Amino acid sequence: MSTVAYITARGLFGRRRVLLLLPLPLLLIGLAAICKAYDVSPDQWGQPVVVGLGLAVVLPVISLIVGTGVLGSEVDDGTIVHILTKPLARRDIILAKLLVAAGVSAVTAAVPLFIVGALANSVRFGLALVVGAVAGAIAYSALFLLLSLVSRRPVLLGLAYILVWEGLLGRFVSGTRVLSIEQYVITIADKIAPTGMLDGKVSVPVAVVMSVLFALGGTIYAINRLGSFSVAGETS
Amino acid sequence: MSVVQLENVSRWYGNVVAVNDISMTLQPGVTGLLGPNGAGKTTVLHMMAGFLAPSKGTVTIDNAPTWRNPGIYRSLGLVAEREAVHGFLTAKEFVLACAKMQKLPDPAAATKRALELVEMTSAQDRRIDTFSKGMRQRTRVAASLVHEPQVLLLDEPFNGMDPRQRVHMMELLHRLGDEGHTILFSSHILEEVEQLSGLVQVIVAGRLAASGDYRRIRRLMTNRPHVFAVQSSDDRRLAVALIGEKSVSGIEVEADGLTVRASDYGSFTRVLPRIALGEGIRLRKLLPSDESLESVFSYLLEA
Numbered sequence: 001m002s003t004v005a006y007i008t009a010r011g012l013f014g015r016r017r018v019l020l021l022l023p024l025p026l027l028l029i030g031l032a033a034i035c036k037a038y039d040v041s042p043d044q045w046g047q048p049v050v051v052g053l054g055l056a057v058v059l060p061v062i063s064l065i066v067g068t069g070v071l072g073s074e075v076d077d078g079t080i081v082h083i084l085t086k087p088l089a090r091r092d093i094i095l096a097k098l099l100v101a102a103g104v105s106a107v108t109a110a111v112p113l114f115i116v117g118a119l120a121n122s123v124r125f126g127l128a129l130v131v132g133a134v135a136g137a138i139a140y141s142a143l144f145l146l147l148s149l150v151s152r153r154p155v156l157l158g159l160a161y162i163l164v165w166e167g168l169l170g171r172f173v174s175g176t177r178v179l180s181i182e183q184y185v186i187t188i189a190d191k192i193a194p195t196g197m198l199d200g201k202v203s204v205p206v207a208v209v210m211s212v213l214f215a216l217g218g219t220i221y222a223i224n225r226l227g228s229f230s231v232a233g234e235t236s
Numbered sequence: 237m238s239v240v241q242l243e244n245v246s247r248w249y250g251n252v253v254a255v256n257d258i259s260m261t262l263q264p265g266v267t268g269l270l271g272p273n274g275a276g277k278t279t280v281l282h283m284m285a286g287f288l289a290p291s292k293g294t295v296t297i298d299n300a301p302t303w304r305n306p307g308i309y310r311s312l313g314l315v316a317e318r319e320a321v322h323g324f325l326t327a328k329e330f331v332l333a334c335a336k337m338q339k340l341p342d343p344a345a346a347t348k349r350a351l352e353l354v355e356m357t358s359a360q361d362r363r364i365d366t367f368s369k370g371m372r373q374r375t376r377v378a379a380s381l382v383h384e385p386q387v388l389l390l391d392e393p394f395n396g397m398d399p400r401q402r403v404h405m406m407e408l409l410h411r412l413g414d415e416g417h418t419i420l421f422s423s424h425i426l427e428e429v430e431q432l433s434g435l436v437q438v439i440v441a442g443r444l445a446a447s448g449d450y451r452r453i454r455r456l457m458t459n460r461p462h463v464f465a466v467q468s469s470d471d472r473r474l475a476v477a478l479i480g481e482k483s484v485s486g487i488e489v490e491a492d493g494l495t496v497r498a499s500d501y502g503s504f505t506r507v508l509p510r511i512a513l514g515e516g517i518r519l520r521k522l523l524p525s526d527e528s529l530e531s532v533f534s535y536l537l538e539a
Binding site: 003004006007010011014015077078079081082083084085086087088089090227228229230231 | 282307318330338
C-alpha cells in the first residue's frame with residue numbers, strides 16, 4: 001500500500017500539472033496582503049477573499065486538480081494496469097490514493113487559508129479555516145476520486161459540480177446546499193470561530209454528517225468500482 | 237503448473253459481439269494467439285487477465301475465476317498492448333515497485349533477477365521516458381515477471397521490437413515455457429510464430445477458427461492458392477510460357493502486367509526466374525498480392 005502511495009505522489013509531483021497548484025494559493029495570499037498593506041478594513045475584503053476566492057474556488061479547484069490527478073491520469077494513460085495487476089485489495093489502492101490526494105489538497109489549501117484568516121481576523125479564525133479546509137479536502141477528494149472512476153471526463157464533471165452546483169445553484173436554490181461541500185466547510189469553520197464573515201447555510205450536524213457521508217460513500221463506491229475496473233479492447 | 241480455461245466464453249458490447257462462444261484450455265508451454273486486427277484477441281486476453289467480465293461463460297485460472305479476484309495476480313503476469321508505463325520512474329524503480337506491490341520477500345533480489353532476464357541491467361537507472369519502444373517493452377516484461385508468475389499473458393509483445401530483440405524475446409518465452417510456465421502471446425503476424433513449434437489458437441471475427449499444432453496450420457496456409465502481380469518486358473510471351481507450368485493454375489493478362497494464380501507458393505517462385513531466363517524475358521516486378529492477413533485468415537476459416 002505504501003508503494004502505491006509512493007508512486008502516486010511521484011506521479012503527482014513529477015508531472016507539470018503540479019505547477020497548477022501554485023497560482024491560486026499565491027493569488028489568495030497576495031490579495032489579502034495587498035488589502036492589509038493598504039489598511040482596507042477586513043469587513044470589506046474578508047468575505048469576498050476568504051469565501052468568494054478561498055472556499056468557493058481555491059479549495060475545490062485544488063482538490064479537483066489533485067483528486068483527478070492521483071487516479072484519473074493513470075486511468076487515462078493506462079498505467080493503472082500496472083497497479084491493478086497486483087494482488088492488492090482494491091480497498092488499499094483507493095485508500096492510498098485518497099490519502100495522497102486529501103493530504104496534498106489539504107496542505108495546499110489550508111496553508112494560504114490560514115494566512116488569510118489570520119490577516120483578516122485572528123489566528124483562531126485562521127485555524128478554524130484550516131479545520132474546515134481539511135474536512136473539505138477529504139470530502140472533495142473522495143468525490144473527485146470517484147468521478148475519475150465513473151467518468152472519462154472527471155475534470156469536466158468536477159468543474160460542473162464546483163461551478164454550477166455549488167456556485168450557481170447554491171446561491172439561488174436553497175435545497176442544493178445540503179449537497180454542497182463548500183457549505184459544510186463554511187459552517188464548520190464558522191462554528192469554531194464565529195466572525196460574521198462566514199455565513200453557513202446548513203446546520204452544524206448536517207455539515208458534519210454530510211461531510212462524513214461524502215467521504216465514506218465516495219470511498220466505498222470507488223473501491224467497488226475499482227474492483228470491476230474494465231479495460232475495453234482497443235480498436236484503434 | 238497452471239491451467240487457464242475458457243468455457244463457452246462470449247463477450248459483447250451492446251449489439252457487437254467481440255468474442256463468440258470460445259472454449260480453450262492453455263497448458264504449460266508457449267501458446268500463440270493468432271488473428272487479424274479486431275478479431276477479439278485483446279478481449280480474450282483481458283478476460284483472462286481479469287480486466288473484463290465475460291458476458292457469458294467462465295474464465296478461470298486453476299479453477300479460480302479471474303474476474304473481481306485480485307488474488308490471481310500472485311500467479312499471473314500481464315504485458316498489455318498499451319505501452320503506458322510510469323515514465324517518471326527509472327526501470328529499476330518501476331520493477332522494484334512492482335516487486336513490492338507483489339509483497340515479495342526479497343524485492344531487491346527479484347528486481348535484479350527480472351532485469352537481468354530481459355537484459356536491461358545496463359539501462360536500469362535511466363528514466364523509462366527516455367527508452368526506445370523495445371526497451372520499454374522489455375522493462376514491462378521484467379515488471380510482469382518479477383514475481384515469477386505461473387501464467388504470463390502478453391498482448392502483441394513483438395510490436396516495435398527489432399529482429400534481434402524479437403529473437404531474444406522468443407528465446408525468453410521458450411525458456412519460460414520449457415520451465416513449466418503457461419505462456420500466451422497474441423500476434424496478428426503469422427511469421428512471428430515461425431520459430432514456434434508449440435500450440436496455436438487462431439481467432440477470426442470473435443470465433444475460434446483453428447486450434448492446434450502450428451505446423452499443421454502452417455501447412456494449410458502454404459497450400460492455399462497464391463496470387464502474384466508480375467510485370468516483365470514481354471508479358472504475353474511470359475504468360476504463354478508460364479501456363480505450361482504445373483504450379484500455375486491461372487493467368488490474366490492486364491494492361492499493367494499479369495495476374496498469376498499459383499497453387500504452390502514454393503515451386504512457383506522457383507520456376508518463374510528459370511522460365512524468364514530461358515525465354516530471355518526481363519522481370520520487372522513480382523508481388524504477392526493477396527498476402528493481406530484478412531485473406532490468409534479467412535482462407536484458414538474455410539479450411
